[in-house]
Every structure is written in structure tokens, then in C-alpha cells.
Amino acid sequence: MNNNNSSKMYEDQEFDKKQGKTKRHHNRKSTLDFRKYTKQIWLAGLGAFSRAEDEGSKIFESLVKVGEELESKTVEFTDQTVSKVTEKTKESVIDTKDKVEKMLDHHVTTSLNKIGLVTAKDIQHLESLILDLHRKVDVLMEENKTLKAQLNKK
Template identity: 70%
Template sequence: MSKSTIKQQNESDDMTVEPQVKKNKQNQKTALDFRKYTQQIWLAGLGAFSRAEEEGNKFFDSLVKVGEELEAKTLDFADQTVTKVTDKALESVYETKDKVEKILDQSVNTSLNRLGLASSKDIQHLEQLILSLHSKVDTLIEENQALRQQLSQSSQ
């Protein structure tokens, strides 16, 4: 081999060795970077876990408080709704009861009139007439007694 061939071969070997050295250094740097990032990710995970544990309790407590407030509002709303529904139901029951009573009264009065029996209104009217007649009879009795006294005094 000639000197120039050996020189070219040495240069060619240098060129082959030089990129390999660069690749090895680059691979070592990448491996170190990877380890560094892996370590950072691990530490970040530990930090996140620790913070989640600390703040998780606070967050849980705040959720419980919000839940209690919501439950109180819901119970108030439910109580109001139940009260409204109950009031409407009672009102409806009373209205229906009044209607049924009126219908029964009318039916009973109609049946009594068909049978020729007096209704409570008829009896009340008769009572008023009797009281009026009683008052007139009392007045007539008093006038009759007054006239008798006058006659007996004039005959004496």
C-alpha cells in the first residue's frame, strides 16, 4: 500500500471514528438527559401526590360543606313545596266537601218535599209564624183583660 492509500485509509478511519465518538457522546448526553427528566418526572409525581393528599382533605371538607348547604336548601325547598301542595289539597277537599253537602241538602229537601214532609226551612218558617201568633194572642189577652177591667169598673 502506498502512503497516499494509507493516508486516505487513516483519514477514512478518522472520519468513521469521529462520528462514532460524536454519537457515543451524544448517546451519553441523551441518556443523562433522559435520567434527569425521569428523575424530575418522578419528583413531580411525588410532589403532586403530596399536594393532592394535603389539598385533598381540604377539598373534601369544602365539598362536604357545599353538600350540607345544598341539602339545607333542598330541604327548605321540599318543605315549601310540600306545604303548598298540602294547602292546595286541603282547599280542594274543603271545596269538594261544601259542594257535596249542598248537593245532599238539595237532594234531601227535594225527597222530603216529594213525600210531603216539611224541610228544616219550612219548620223554621212555621216556628216564626207560631211565635208571631203567640205574640198577637198575648196582646189580645192583655187587651181583653183591660176591657174586662174597664167594664167591671163601669158597672160598679
Template identity: 45%
Template structure:
């Protein structure tokens, strides 16, 4: 067996080497630490400048983006208002068509029920006026047969143009009105004579 010998204590020159190496490492570590601190300080200064430059670029980019967005919004708004105008025009046309269809169907239903139209009432009023004039002439002694025939022909043509079934009440009123007028006008000339 081999006996181990105790490690011998370092000699003085070796200890000096060690302390020189430790001092060099310590000095080197101190320089590295100081270099890191300088780099950090420089990065802070440069970082602030870079940050400010990036903020300026961001503002410029934001302005450009807002301009483009506003252009697109105005373009889309124009298209939407044009579409709205087109839709409202088409809706107006459809309402007009619907209104005319409703009016036609209402007129047809009223015609089937025998309700006279405004034209029919106007023609009847003209006929009554013509008959009243003829009766007035009869009361004065003018050619009675010729006046009645002349007054009856235009009124008959107006009414015959569009035959409408009139309710019995309308016909009764139409028949009585000329008779009452004729009696009144006939009574006036007799009273005057």
C-alpha cells in the same frame, strides 16, 4: 465514474466527542427521569391534600344543598296541604248541596205519592188527641157541641195548612180511632152510674 471511497473510521478525538455527547445525553435523560419521578411524587402528596380539600368543599356544598332542598320541600308541603284543605272544603260544600237537592226531590216524590210527612202525622195525632178529649168531655156531660167545635178548629187548621192526599187506609184508621175511644169512654161512665 467516480469511485466511492470507504468511509474512514472515526478518529480518536471524534470518538471521544461521541462518547462525551452520549454520556451528556445519558446524564441529561437520567436527570429528566429523576425530575419526572420527583414531580410525580410531589403531585401525589399535593394531590392527596387537594383531594382532601375538595372532599371538604363537597361536604360543605352538600350540606348547603340539603338545607335548601329541605326548605323547598317544606314550602311545597305547606302549599299542598293548603290546596288539599281548599279542595276538601269545596267537596264538603258540594256534598251539602247534593244532599239538600236529594232531600228536596225525595220529599217532592213522596208528596206526589201521597205519603204523609212527619208534620202531617204529628198534626193528625194532635187532632186525634183533641177529639178524644172532646169525646171524654161529652161522656161527662159538658157542653158537647162547644167542645167538639173548639177541638176540631185547631186540628182542622193544622191539617188544612198543607193538604196532602192521604191513602184510604190512613183515613179509615183516623176515622175509626175516635169512634172506638168514644165508645169506650161512653161505656165507662154508664158502668159507673
């Protein structure tokens, strides 16, 4: 174990003949590189934090704006869908109501006719016949007056 460490130590050291000293280039260089990279990483982290702090509010505001637009579109779409469903429901209810009224009217009319009672439709029909008859009688009376007037002149 000691031999490995000492051989490694010799790899990292270089003997300077002029000064009579052993140089430790490799160890010193790698320590300086490590410090340099560590400092760069630290500075990059500080820069990232600063940029995130500066741009974070811009990004947040941008996300809020996008969220508002999406909410607006969603509300608009929901309102349109609710309106369409409401309209279709109203149409369906009106159609069903009309069908039920016609069915009830038919059954009531049929039942009243079976027992011999007059319905409102029967009275309306009779009323229109009487009005037609009245108009025809009025026409005949005018024609009769005209004929009498012609006969009296002769």
C-alpha cells in the same frame, strides 16, 4: 445492518486529538437528560401526591359543605312544595265536600217536600216567622197599654 450501527456510532462519537480518545458527547448527554427528566417526572409525581394528600381533605370538607347546603335547599324546597300541594288538596277536598253536602241537602229537601214532610229549614223558617210575630204582638200590646192610659186620663 452493521454499517448503519457503525455509522450511528460514529455520529455519537467525537475524536479528541489531544487525548487520542473518542468522545461520546451525544450519548452521554442524552442519557443524562433522560435521567434528569425521569427524576423530574418522579419528583413532580411525588409533589402532586403530597399536595393531593394535603389538599384532599380540604377539598373533601368543602364538597361536604356544598353537599349539606344543597341538601338543606332541597329539603326546604321539598317542604314548601309539599305544603303547597297539601294546602291545595285540602282546599279541593273542602270544596268537593261542600258541593256534595249542598247537593245532598237539595236532594233530601226536594224528596221530603215531595212526600209532604217538613225539613229542618222549614222549621227554622217557621220559627223566625213566629219570633217576628211575637215581637209585633209585644209592640202592639205596649201601644194598647199606652192608648188605654191616655183614654183613662181624659
